[in-house]
Amino acid sequence: MLSQKKIIEDGDRVVIYAGKDKMQVVTIDAKSGEYCSKFGNYKHKxxxxxxxxxxxxxxxxxxxxHVLSLTSELWSIALDHRTQILFNLDISTIIFNLELKNGxxxxxxxxxxxxxxxxxxxxIAPNGHLYTFEFHEERAEAARKDFRDNRIDKxxxxxxxxxxxxxxxxxxxxxMVGSIDAVFLDLPSPWEAIDHAxxxxxxxxxLCSFSPCIEQVQNTCxxxxASQFQEITTIxxxxxxxxxxxQEFEELNLSNPYTSTTTTTPPTTETNTTTSTSEPKAKKKWNQNKRETFEIGGIQGLKKDSLLSKPISEARGHTGYLTFARWVPEN
Amino acid sequence: MEVDTTTTTTTTATATTTTTTKATFDQSRFKIKDGDHVILDINDGEKYSVIQVRKPYKTKIGKQQIDISSIIGESFYSLFQVSGTGLKKVTQKELEDAMNSLTELNKSEDANNSNLDQNHTAQKLSQQDIIDMKTKGTDSDVIIKTLIENSASFQSKTAYSQIKYLKKKLKKYKTIVKVVRPTLKSLTQANYSKDPRKICNLRFDTFGQLLTLANIRSGQSVLTVETTMGLVTGSIAERMGSQGTILNAYIGKGPSLSIVNSFGFPQETLNTIYPFNLNVLDKLNSGQDVSTITPVQVQFTKLKEEKDKNNSETTATTTTTTTTAVVESIKTNNNRNDTSTENIVRMVKEGVWSLVIVTHYSPLNILLACLPHLNNSGNFVVFCQYSQPLVECHQFLHENFLAVNLQITEIWMREQQVLPKRTHPMMGMDGASGYLLSGIKATKPKSNVVKSESTAAAAILVESEPTTDNMDTAEESALKKRKREDQVESSSTPVSSTSSTQ
Structure with a gap:
């Protein structure tokens, strides 16, 4: 995960990318490795x-x-979900606010x-270190294996x-004791771990604590x-x-009653003016080829391709509250 | 935040025991030293000033010149109160005690604002009375006490709003300075609150996401194009910590990286930054001679003088003449990077693994100028305040099969007030995070590029035949055909398509 090279070699850890939600992490195995899916069969060799x-x-x-080199972001999408996982945006915000860097x-x-x-x-690699604690033995072991496979275990x-x-x-x-720059807590009762932190x-x-419920946040804060933390913020x-x-987008040719005051165009040619003024210059670039006229209920219209963008309907409404604080002991 | 006093005392006890157990650990790196760069956070975010602690240790806080020499040797994140023309160390607890001693808070449960007048007659003191007290140098606590005594409404307020009132007055009559270590987080905060336009309105959460999506890590080679005065470049340098290469393509007469200085980096970190003119990439892409571009040698601590020097010259000078001037002004520096054009070209040709673009210019042409130098499977991120320009970039990359995992995203961020029985989202929030376009470069194998134009074009047609991963709706089949034609027209390599389309 921490090295990228231009040519695929035996033993490399890569992502086979067939689509945004069709990714698989594999280790290239020259002898017997094979990737099969509806996108075809691929022998690793x-x-x-x-x-x-x-x-x-x-x-x-x-x-x-496409075969891509493995990054933490692709890993967090493709990994085996043993628990509810943290998503990239929360991860980014945590790393940013904990001021993490190499070392x-x-x-x-x-x-x-x-x-x-x-x-x-x-x-934090290569000069830093992560000490991670898991109370579920099987998960701890599975995580160790993943880190080894992804070559970040050291x-x-x-x-x-x-x-x-x-x-x-x-x-x-x-x-180790007294050298820790940042502590991250994702626990059911984080306030119990603060003295240990x-x-x-x-x-x-x-310190950062991630909690889905506001009651947990309340207790943590x-x-x-009470433990000499400052800059306590929850976001x-x-x-x-x-x-x-x-996408094809239909436009109706209707006369524009507001153009007559600014232009001297007679009403007969108004339809023309409307179409040309309503299109900003930037858009024209994309609808160079396809233009079709149509008629609906006696109104003329123009079908053309427009570059459109909207938020996707399926979205996450809540992940968790992130509470950040800095430990500033005063005595 | 108000805290139950009993818990405070107990945990203070535990904290002292823990500090004794780790006394062996070297604490000196958490202390403020002479020559350190620091951020002075004045009155909890009211104003930030980024300075270097050095003789004669004077800096402007509020309207006064203040002697800050007393902060040397103290811990970062300590609090200081302006007293006279100097700074006096204070603790959070002292401040809270001082506030509590000002007045007895209202304990009655049925206090409310039913009798509160809106006509600003509650305060009996006149403006002139207050000014007189201030000019006489009366202690801030005394002023506030007098204000309370002369306020008709204070005693009828609830304890919550009394605290609110006190905090407001304290901010006005007391100046508390917090000495913050400059990091990518604190510098982003300081610059964003000072003048967000100077850093392209790059908000902290978007910035964090940008660094993640760009896969910034130590040892990496990164290409940055930015107009954030070096915030982006400096932050990447901080993350990588002296290991790696940052190629910074600047736009304009010379590199504008003044924020890089504020980080107070050691020389080996500064040495990871290689500024060069964006023109080099443009000339490379169009096959022109790059040797006409004069390279820039940069010593970061002198950036300010360079800027002044450049400004004093006529604005209509060519790139060559101004950069020569810069070179002359800092020729004395021996400990520098090899930013000769040959070396830059060599590094650019090796390819980078990350590309970050944060400018106030239209992003498409910049992106296309840089993309040929990003290795396949390398990450790129483009930030723009507006979504439309990124939509255009997205469409171009998508149409020409230049990238996978393309995404345009926006972030919604809200802060919460967390207080006992009064927890709710903050009333005000920052609603504009800007937009990020991110993706992973993925093109046809390089071997196709060296083929003759016609065979390469044919190869595209063949490769487009099987069902593609991201364009599969039936309604788009007609579009596909057109896209293919476009692609053939604009020839096969990403490099030349760049120049021909634009």
Missing amino acids: NLIGKEIGTKIQSDNNNGFV SKVVESGTGSGSLSSSIART HITVTHRDACKQGFRLDHIEG IAVMHEGAM LKLA EVLIRTFDTRL
């Missing part, structure tokens, strides 16, 4: 030596896919499906532990304010994705 990111024709020539030392609890962990690792330490009870201290790792943070370090972020397409 035939992918080797091809340029990454280019369109690749299937072995039986009945389709094509940051971070604590995360719980690991969940490892979607945020991968993005954090991408940002930047992440996965610990199977109930952080609310046992805290975040890893005393066998020298210099303080135990490993340095002064001026950031009270606890934060929610939602994303709107736009559907953009060149």
Whole structure:
């Protein structure tokens, strides 16, 4: 995940991209690897030596896919959802507000499906480190395997532990306690983990808590304010994705009663004027070829292709509240 | 936020115990040192000023020149109160205690605003009385106390609105300065609140998403085109932390990267930034000679002087003459990047893995000028305040099969007020995040590019035949045909289609 190269080689971790929601993460296996879907069959050995990111024709020539290098963003879309996962926008906002960069030392609890962990690792590598805690043993193990497969395991330490009870201290790792730049909590009762967080943070370090319910936020904020945290802010972020397409759009030729005052055009030619003035110059570029006239109920109309964009109807209404705070001990 | 005092005392105790256990850890990097760049956050976001702590340690806060030497050696994020012409360290607790000691809060439950007059007669003191007190140098606490005593309505207010009143008055008569470390977050905040137009109205959440979508990571090669005074370039440099390459194509007479200085980067981080004229890319794309463009050598701490120098010259000068002037002004710097045109061309030709465009110019032509130099499978992100220009970019990339996972997005962000029994979304919110176009470059294999024009064109026709991933609706089948024709017309390589279409 942390290296990109131009040519596909044996053993590479790549994404086979057949569409926005048709992605699969695979490890190139020259011996027996094969990817089969309705977009055709692909033997891995035939992918080797091809340029990454280019369109690749299937072995039986009945389709094509793109092979892309694995990024944290594609991973968070394609990964195996063991839990409710954090989405890219929340992840971006967390990383931004926790001020993470190459070299940051971070604590995360719980690991969940490892979607945020991968993005954090991408940002803090190679000089930083992520200590992630998961109280579900199987999930911790699955996350370890994913991190190994994606070759980010040397930047992440996965610990199977109930952080609310046992805290975040890893005393066998020298210099861990007191060096933490940022703590991220995604727990049912985050306020129980705040004292544990303080135990490993340095002064001026950031904390973020992600909670879907406002009652959790309320408790967390009270606890934060009582524990010498400042800059306590709670925000929610939602994303709107736009559907953009060149689409047939019908326009009725109706006389414009407001043009007569500004132009001296006689009413007979008014239909012409209307069509030309109502089209901004930028749009003309796209409807160069297709123009058809039609008639409906005695009104003339013009069919043409327009470049249109609207938000997609299916959208997320809520993910969770993000509470950020900085620990500034005053004594 | 108000806190139950009993909990405060208990947790303070735990906090002290934890600090003693980790006393071995080196704390010096959290202290403010002479020469550090800092942001002074005045009265909780009312104003920000980005300065370097150096002799004679004077800076303007409010209307006064204030001696800030007392902040040296203190921790970042500490609070200071302006007293006289200097700064005095204060703690959050001291401020809260001071506020609580001003007056007894109303404990009655049935206080309400039914008797509140709207005619501004509640305050018995005249404007002149208050000004007199201020000019006499009366302590802010005394002024506020006098204001309360002379307010007819204060005692009938609820405790909540009394606190609100006090906080408002405190802000007016007290100046509290918080010393913040400059980071991409704090600099974004400071610049966004100061003058968002200077950073292209790039809001923090959109910026965070942009850095994520661009797959910014250490060791990466990134191409940036920006008119945010270096905020974008500097932020990428901060994320990468001295490892990687940032090619910054500037638009205009010279690089405009003044915010990069505010980060206070070490030299090895500054050395990851390679500014060059966007003209180099344009000339490369159209096959012209690039050697006529004079390279720019940049030492970041001198950027301000360069700018002044450039401004004093006639505005109608050509790129060549002004850049020569810049080169002369900073020739003394030995520890610099190789920003010679040959080196830039070499790096550009190697290809970059990320492309970030944040400008106030129309994005399509800039995007197309840069795209040939982005490696296949590399991420690109374009920010624009308006959606229409990005819709055009989206359509062009889609029509010409230049990218996958194309997306135009907008962010909705709202802050919450969280207080006991009074939690609700903030009344005011920032409604315009701007728009992001993101995608992954994915084109035909390079081998097709070297083929003769006709074979390459034929190859497109063949490749377009099978069902494509993102264009499958029946109504679009007619459009497909036209698109194919367009593509053949504009020849096969992305490079030449750029020049011919525009």
